[in-house]
Amino acid sequence: xxxxxxYQLKTIIRDQVExxxxxxxxxxxxxxxxxxxxxxxxxxxxxxxGDLVAEGILERIQGKGTFVASQKLQQNLFALTSFSEDIRxxxxxxxxxxxxxxxxxxxxxxxxxxxxASSESLVFFLSRVRLVDDEPVGMHTVYLPEDIAEQADLxxxxxxxxxxxxxxxxxxxxxFGEAEETLEAGSAPPxxxxxxxxxxxxxxxxxxxxxxxxxxxxxEYNHMVYRSDRYKYRIRLPRLRR
Numbered sequence: 001x002x003x004x005x006x007y008q009l010k011t012i013i014r015d016q017v018e019x020x021x022x023x024x025x026x027x028x029x030x031x032x033x034x035x036x037x038x039x040x041x042x043x044x045x046x047x048x049x050g051d052l053v054a055e056g057i058l059e060r061i062q063g064k065g066t067f068v069a070s071q072k073l074q075q076n077l078f079a080l081t082s083f084s085e086d087i088r089x090x091x092x093x094x095x096x097x098x099x100x101x102x103x104x105x106x107x108x109x110x111x112x113x114x115x116x117a118s119s120e121s122l123v124f125f126l127s128r129v130r131l132v133d134d135e136p137v138g139m140h141t142v143y144l145p146e147d148i149a150e151q152a153d154l155x156x157x158x159x160x161x162x163x164x165x166x167x168x169x170x171x172x173x174x175x176f177g178e179a180e181e182t183l184e185a186g187s188a189p190p191x192x193x194x195x196x197x198x199x200x201x202x203x204x205x206x207x208x209x210x211x212x213x214x215x216x217x218x219x220e221y222n223h224m225v226y227r228s229d230r231y232k233y234r235i236r237l238p239r240l241r242r
Contacts, residue, residue: 005040010048012038017057017068024070028058056229070230080179080211082166083130083140097129097136098160099195103146110143113210113221124149128159129195136196138226148174148219177214183207183233192225203228 016022029037034045049066052058059069087094103122106114114123123143130138142165149155152172157163166176186206193200204225211220 006044006047006051009034009038009040009044010051013048013052014057022068024068026068027065028068030065059229080176082164083138084162084164084167087132092132093134095131095134095162096159097131098158099127099129099139101126101155101159103149106143110221114143114145114218122146124154126154126159126165132230135230136227137230138224139192139195141223143221144169144219174219175214176219177212177216179209179211179220181207181209185228186225188225196225196227198227198229205231205233 013022013028022028028049031042031045031049034040034048035042049058053060053066056069058066060066081089084094102125104125105119105121106116106123106125110123111121114121116123124146125141125143127141128139129136130140144154148169152169152174154165154168157168159165170176184206186204187201188196188198188204190200192198192204193202196204198204205228207222207224207226209220209222209224210218211222213219
């Protein structure tokens, strides 16, 4: 069966992106250039480009044109790692903007997670914008037990310097055990859209990480919002033997 012309052109453009002939952030040739170069119709060009935009390989910027999309950052869900560790392992540079920190009386579900017996109990919270190569890709709001935060002197730390929270906690003697993480699709709330330079309601990834000490004590409640056009997750699923 003959391969449709639009699919042939789509394959050519994708190959050029994968081989680095068209680089992230680079504007692709115009429709007229594609028509002249490959002898195809405008409809064929538009269908090929439309498919690649839908797949996230290309992106349209209103008033400017169509560009090669930035490669998504991939986090592998095989082990408990920090954002800084994940980004450095990709050969990129992580950093943070500290928005706010302090002690609060937590609402549900944070209070339930930490099994707080009194409504007067406090937890430490830290809210940050996470950046990769100076581009904002996510927001983290993390909650920790009050005594753990005091042990690590977190109120005196400046997390806008690129300081890793996990590294700071471990240096102070805190040991992480296991963690649970849930992931779902969502829409960007107003604050996240402003901080991440995306439209309000734009697609985002919503994650909640619940970390524990080796003895099972609740240690970290971390709510994360990531730009879905910049971030993706890869999960390894071993086959269970019966």
